[in-house]
Amino acid sequence: MEYNFKEIEKKWQKRWLEQHTFSAKQDFTLPKFYGLVEFPYPSGAGLHVGHPRSYTAMDIIARRRRLQGYNVLFPIGWDAFGLPAENYAMANKVHPAPITHKNIDRFRSQLQMLGLSFDWQREINTTDPQYYRWTQWIFIQLFKHGLAYKKEMAVNFCTRCKVVLANEEVVNGVCERCHGPVIRKLQSQWMLAITKYAQRLIDDLDEVDYIDRVKTSQINWIGRSTGAEVRFSTTAGDQLTVYTTRPDTLFGATYMVIAPEHQLIERWKERITNLPKVREYQAMAARKSDFERTEIAKDKTGVELEGVRAINPVTGAEIPIFISDYVLASYGTGAIMAVPGHDTRDYEFAKVFGLPIVEVVAGGDIEKEAFTDISTGTMVNSGFLNGLTVEEAKKEIVKWLVQNGKGEPKVNFKLRDWVFSRQRYWGEPIPMVYCEKCGWVPLPEDQLPLVLPDLDQYEQTDTGESPLARLTDWVNTTCPCCGGPARRETDTMPQWAGSSWYYLRYMDPHNQQQLVSPEAVKYWGPVDWYNGGMEHTTLHLLYSRFWHKFLYDIGVVPTREPYQKRTSQGMILGEDGEKMSKSRGNVINPDEIVDTYGADTMRLYEMFIGDFEKTAPWSSSSIKGCKRFLERTFGLMDILCDGEDYSEDLAMEFHRTIKKVSEDIDAMGFNTAIAAMMALINRIYQKGSVNRAELRTFLLLLNPFAPHITEEMWEICAFGGEISGASWPAYDEALCRADTVEIAVQVNGRVRGRISVGEDTTQQQAIEMAMADPKVAAEVSGKTVVKQIYVKGKIVNIVVR
């Protein structure tokens, strides 16, 4: 019989779809498993070979869990709002919806062609009004709880896309998508107060099982630092507050720097004697893109605010105040005390402007560079702090600041509030109305969804407003609060909105009354295992944890965390070892692979390619090995014989392989699980026959990896029902071990012979057997035995001198 993968795969894919074989059961008394993969953005390019790496891995886990008797939820959907469809719409003067639907249809058929056991009855789409109705609902709850607010602020503006970007979308100072220059522009934006959750987003990582690099990245991104706020009096009669992590160096603060945007400048403008120069510097800083601002980081620039000086609270000295763009308005208080002796940036600035550098921590050489080591220094030139270590000095100075009303301890985070507005069409409309009398008013919840109206022009307006602003009939409305005239918000939500809660909707996707029913979320939540790309660690993963925590606070979900476990797959590179890209011409098309080798081979190969967490280059020849393995698997039916129990000479191999494959799937060691099955089939062919019990087990082990061929063989062999309804095979730990095992005998760490030992061989017996070996005896003779080591079942080592 020939292995006709095309027919076999078509047949089973059709049957699975028709019979809803993999739909989650509504029985909430069964043990559950919720496996999740990141839903794709349905791009015009179609599926990438990277998608199946993540999807097949979770499919294998989901299929095994079903065989283990779990009620499995393994859903898929479409993160379908986003810029590419909108850009396409703009260029071709068509609505983004039809193109999006076309792309979704293509993606769906591509995923089905891979035999992924998704629950297609729970498919969701973020652009469906029945879905984004709840995205809007969550926004309104955030607003009602003071976590969504409008703020006039300097935002990142991409001059090419003409769109405001979140900090996270600016990469190396340029637009993440188009790489265009990004400048700072003042605009009124909806903001989400994620910073209020910063500490919890760090703390609760303790209760989830995320791979370490994900945890570390999140913690670094949130960027917690501890220090103090210190208030400096000024000669203008007011106060200048700074944030510092080194309050211990206060005696060494010889000048101050405030951000060019700092508000005190406006208050001091009458006193500043060189205001034109200050204005010029402010204008220059505003014009600069973030990229330029960081590019010239080495050359410190700035202007002294002449006419106002600050007073160092401990030394009483009057010190100058500068503005410089090396101080960021958005972090801390937007102002610093500069301690050039012990901060590299302050040191550079002081050198440029000829400012005094005072050593307050001894241990370095401040003639050469700033001394920033906090673990070895001793305080000097610091009055009551002299002689203390840095750590002691920090405690003492904070105590002093509090006692004298000059400051207090303070924790800061790098994490910023989330800029949530986009001046774009293809996103969820923000369900808010502005009334002169009542201010910002949310749409009543019974009026949701606020459906995205149709448009025929998708460019932003000349003033940079959302294209929706053109629809005056839609914009002009009545205030839900007072009934007076009001205007709708025309900005839409960012792409991250729909993906921040989609895992909840899968639990109850057709609920018309609620985002998710309490019963469904109690049963299915939290997601047991979420696999996805490292690139989503700091944005998507953090955003959705934030929304989940908020939903927890308002009683919608019963758990503090959305995802119990998070893992991440490595990237698949092109055959040349470079990242796949159209321009490099090294893109592998999954359709072609499936056409040539079949879905089972493709799945198997992507799992066999290497360590799941590491990047790996594609290899057109290696995939053939996986195809051969499946052909040999199909060929097992030619050497099939009767027998309802493992044959004696293969029993141990079977028990061992079941154990190995079971454990490896749970540890995502897919490559070694496949290797174990390959080794087993080699043994079977060596023996020359396989009995029914053996083939049955072999098919079950292989089923999660290669579902089509195993279903077909199961049916041909009439093992009963369908393999997807069978049970995962059990193994006996005792039968995994051989009665005797051959181990190496070393003399001084070098292998000189080998002996066969059993479970109860003693050290003395092992040494005796070892010494019986002529080579070992020869190495030992005439020398003094210093030590004899026998590690049970592992090794004998005789140390001689």
Next chain:
RNA sequence: GCCGCCAUGGCGAAACAGGCAAACGCAGCAGACUUAAAAUCUGCCUCCCUCGGGAUUGCCGGUUCAAGUCCGGCUGGCGGCACCA
């Protein structure tokens, strides 16, 4: 610059918790089958060698009876953050 990860045959990679380095696969070589090729099957496949052995997991050192694995120092690569006070 800071933080994290990684380095093993010609290639992708294995190696449980410190115990025979290179499982499994690709490529290659030899043989069988074939008129021939493909496919398939069998065997070989880290390097050196005086055929007894010796060397070998990026480099240098350490701990240990024993190190790919643990510790210290370097080199190279990948990822993240990046004037965050």
